[in-house]
Amino acid sequence: MDQFVVEGPCRLQGEVTVPGAKNSISKLIAASMLTDKPCEFSNVPAIADTVDTLDICRALGTQFDKPEARLLQVRTKSVTNSEVPADMALKNRLSVMMLAPLLHRTGEAIIHAAGGDRIGVRPVDFHLEAYRRMGADVKVVDEVYHVRSQRLRGAEITLPYPSVSATENILLAAVLAEGRTYIRNAAIEPEIIDLALYLQKMGAIIDQQVDRTYVIEGVQTLTGATHEIIPDRFVSASLGAAALLTEGDVFVRQARQRDMLTFLNTIRRIGGSFEIESDGIRFFHNRPLRALSMETSVHPGFMTDWQPPFVVLLTQAEGMSVIHETVFENRFGYVNQL
Incomplete structure (x- = not known):
């Protein structure tokens, strides 16, 4: 080594x-897949998470270009696969963030139980339960998540713990869901605010309330946007x-x-x-x-x-x-x- x-x-x-925030870049790239329009990110960190996320997205149909250092241009004209390749999913826990883009673009998401670092258990129960509450059909078979929905519906979701990744995942799901979604006891980290600001640039309607609550009004479509990643x-x-x-x-x-x-x-x-x-x-x-x-x-x-x-x-x-x-x-x- x-x-x-x-x-x-x-x-x-x-x-x-x-450099740009490690905990922002992967979620922002996932958000870019919610539209078929071009998106551009600056202050992109040159780290493994960026590479791994782009590898997953490319396997699902995303095209990208790096015209200069710390600049990334991405576009997903069409999603060509509803399943994250097993080797990529097992390698990195970020694969669970593909749930919303795959559901919104294809109506189906198949994701193998995620891998990741070894600092502790990071269950995806909060994620899956939120998708169930939003009307998705969720099954777990042999540690593979099978999620289907023609269109998600807004819902009242209270997280048992203010999980960062669960909050981000629900935000990605809610912005194109039908109706209004409430995320209570949500995480409020700067990286989540960064994601919300980017989604707003894309056309989402997201309100942040004072009691760890986000209120999202679903819209029909999102468009591309340019965004500088926070340090x-x-x-x-x-x-x-x-x-x-x-x-x-x-x-x-x-x-x-x-x-x-x-x-x-x-x-x-x-x-x-x-x-x-x-x-x-x-x-x-x-x-x-x-x-x-x-x-x-x-x-x-x-x-x-x-x-x-x-x-x-x-x-x-x-x-x-x-x-x-x-x-x-x-x-x-x-x-x-x-």
């Missing part, structure tokens, strides 16, 4: 630009933690304060320093770090994705810190290597 060889110790200093707040946090960990000074260009409020508060509580600028955030070390007790939570709490780099940072703090992981049971799998 490939290896990174790191020679240290050294202080990280300088500037780095954050990756998890990469931003990792770079910030690395700057403090090495007693360095790093400017993280495109890092956005509004997406990192809780992370920045926690950095300040342990004695870390940062400065907010118009085009990014500077992280720097100028005093000893302090221990603290904290727990991960759903947005706007301290995100589970921020936990690993923050735990590494706390190894350099004075005193004993206590971290309670509440989202994924295996998120501490890396600790043995510390």
Whole structure:
């Protein structure tokens, strides 16, 4: 396997630009399949999730072009297959996001039980139950999801837990469903707002209410749209933690304060320093770090994705810190290597 060889110790200093959000790109590409018109994305991250999603979409009929770095043009004139190839579905849990495009374009979706990372169980029960409530015929046979519907209907859906992927999946289903859909106890992460904004550009009608509720009025058709993907707040946090960990000074260009409020508060509580600028955030070390007790939570709490780099940072703090992981049971799998 490939290896990174790191020679240290050294202080990280300088500037780095954050790419587009990993947790946005795959859902945005899936959303582009809801129309047969061209769509364009900028600030596209050059990561495996982008490649894997495009491979799945291409197998279903999507055409795409990359005229320059971080720019992606996609179009799905027609969907040529209602089944996500098994090898692709098993490789990546993102395949479940194909449910809405396949149903809306072909009336049928066949998706093998998804694979993915190993940080914990990510059941799709919330997804499938939502589609049932919207009128789809859902069967699970030998770990393969068979979903059929000529047109989904709006429904009242209350999620047992504010799942990010389930919220996104229901948004994709609801924008072309007949009638009005309510998603209650929904996730409200910045990446979900980014998806909602893109869908609105395409012609969707989506309202966000103050109590974790989205109200979607289904429309007949969507059109193509151009969209700049938001910066990756998890990469931003990792770079910030690395700057403090090495007693360095790093400017993280495109890092956005509004997406990192809780992370920045926690950095300040342990004695870390940062400065907010118009085009990014500077992280720097100028005093000893302090221990603290904290727990991960759903947005706007301290995100589970921020936990690993923050735990590494706390190894350099004075005193004993206590971290309670509440989202994924295996998120501490890396600790043995510390």
